[in-house]
Amino acid sequence: MNLDDLHVDLDRLHGRLVALGKIGALPGGGVSRLALSDADRAGRDQVTAWMRDLGLAVTVDRIGNVLGIRSGEVDGPPVMMGSHIDTVKAGGIYDGNLGVLAGLEVIAVLNDLGLATKRSLAVGLFTNEEGSRFAPDMMGSAVHQGFLDLEEALAVRGIDGAEVGKELERIGYAGSEPTGSVRPHCYFELHIEQGPVLEQEGILIGAVEGVQGISWTEYLIKGVSNHAGTTPMRMRCDAGYLAAAIAVEARSIAREMGGDQVATTGLIEFKPNLVNVIPGQALITVDLRNTDEALLQAAERRLTSFVEQTADAEGLDVSARVLARFEPVSFDPSMVDLVERVARDRGFTVRRLPSGAGHDAQMFAPNCPTAMIFVPSAGGISHNPAEYTAPEQIRAGADVLLRVVLEKAMK
Ligand code: GLV
Ligand code: MN
Numbered sequence: 001m002n003l004d005d006l007h008v009d010l011d012r013l014h015g016r017l018v019a020l021g022k023i024g025a026l027p028g029g030g031v032s033r034l035a036l037s038d039a040d041r042a043g044r045d046q047v048t049a050w051m052r053d054l055g056l057a058v059t060v061d062r063i064g065n066v067l068g069i070r071s072g073e074v075d076g077p078p079v080m081m082g083s084h085i086d087t088v089k090a091g092g093i094y095d096g097n098l099g100v101l102a103g104l105e106v107i108a109v110l111n112d113l114g115l116a117t118k119r120s121l122a123v124g125l126f127t128n129e130e131g132s133r134f135a136p137d138m139m140g141s142a143v144h145q146g147f148l149d150l151e152e153a154l155a156v157r158g159i160d161g162a163e164v165g166k167e168l169e170r171i172g173y174a175g176s177e178p179t180g181s182v183r184p185h186c187y188f189e190l191h192i193e194q195g196p197v198l199e200q201e202g203i204l205i206g207a208v209e210g211v212q213g214i215s216w217t218e219y220l221i222k223g224v225s226n227h228a229g230t231t232p233m234r235m236r237c238d239a240g241y242l243a244a245a246i247a248v249e250a251r252s253i254a255r256e257m258g259g260d261q262v263a264t265t266g267l268i269e270f271k272p273n274l275v276n277v278i279p280g281q282a283l284i285t286v287d288l289r290n291t292d293e294a295l296l297q298a299a300e301r302r303l304t305s306f307v308e309q310t311a312d313a314e315g316l317d318v319s320a321r322v323l324a325r326f327e328p329v330s331f332d333p334s335m336v337d338l339v340e341r342v343a344r345d346r347g348f349t350v351r352r353l354p355s356g357a358g359h360d361a362q363m364f365a366p367n368c369p370t371a372m373i374f375v376p377s378a379g380g381i382s383h384n385p386a387e388y389t390a391p392e393q394i395r396a397g398a399d400v401l402l403r404v405v406l407e408k409a410m411k
């Protein structure tokens with residue numbers, strides 16, 4: 001059989017994507033399945049049911065990662081495909097879900113043909129990739145690959161005060177499998193780009209070269225809550241002012257550094273958060289990212305010194321907490337070459353590009369040959385219910401995944 005003749009069944013893959021998107025669906029479109037929420041549980045139940053229907057041996061590990069394994073002809077580490085099914089609070093149906101469901105589609109194609117692979121295959125869904133509810137992001141894959149201590153992860157408290165370990169138990173996904181017991185031979189992740197590059201250039205497939213470094217910091221600022229009308233400006237200890245100044249400075253840093261540097265203030269909470277009261281407390285997060293570790297460190301240093309100096313000048317107390325810190329990673333060049341070659345052989349336009357978003361693949365990259373396949377995101381929109389990738393683009397990405405997996409699993 002010529003492996004190049006094998007193709008995914010778009011209707012089946014797209015049908016699963018749409019069906020999973022109904023779990024935690026938002027009224028106007030998109031989906032809300034924060035990690036370890038009831039909706040996440042329902043999504044996991046659906047995906048594990050599909051895994052079992054496909055004959056996969058399903059395991060759940062102690063951080064809630066789910067792996068479905070299809071045995072190969074020889075013993076040994078599997079060729080792994082994976083991603084996540086948790087979403088941001090108001091997200092789209094594609095981010096993460098596509099990578100998991102395309103993995104199941106690869107299995108379904110092989111099952112239909114009764115085709116055995118030499119190496120085993122595994123499809124993984126990794127806990128809390130998004131990090132929106134519990135930091136850090138990529139939590140499940142980081143524990144799986146030994147970059148985050150299991151007990152530390154289980155003890156993490158989320159934005160709502162809930163604890164990872166207790167939430168895993170509550171939703172029935174505190175598994176017994178030791179984390180990292182299955183070491184992949186290699187790892188592939190199909191994902192939507194979540195940015196504008198492929199669409200703007202009219203290119204169908206991205207061969208991802210690596211993922212930029214991510215630095216998340218939370219600042220808790222304490223001042224003095226007081227009357228907005230009677231407190232002279234010189235007598236204020238205004239926690240809200242410093243939070244606003246940090247947001248502006250983060251953006252200035254990114255603008256002045258240029259290149260790949262980006263900076264985002266995604267969360268600000270004031271206490272008491274009232275029109276006529278000087279905030280006595282402010283909580284703010286800053287997300288800094290760069291493809292270059294030295295530049296990312298320079299951005300971090302500049303922000304830290306700004307926060308310290310401004311807090312001092314304003315008489316405020318600030319404590320900084322690192323929520324996530326991941327260095328940039330490069331994917332194995334031979335794996336990136338493979339994605340590029342297969343995409344070309346399939347007749348698709350392809351270019352190399354770095355990933356701006358974090359992905360489970362970056363946790364695997366230091367430990368095994370890893371690659372990612374990107375497909376375009378309409379308007380570059382993601383982490384938004386309006387996220388969209390056309391069915392034909394999904395088919396192309398999944399066909400590339402199928403072919404690269406076979407390349408590695410048949411030898
Ligand atoms: C995860 O999706 C991230 O890049 O923040
Ligand atoms: Mn994702």
Ligand code: MN
Pocket residue numbers: 088095130357383
């Ligand atoms: Mn995401």
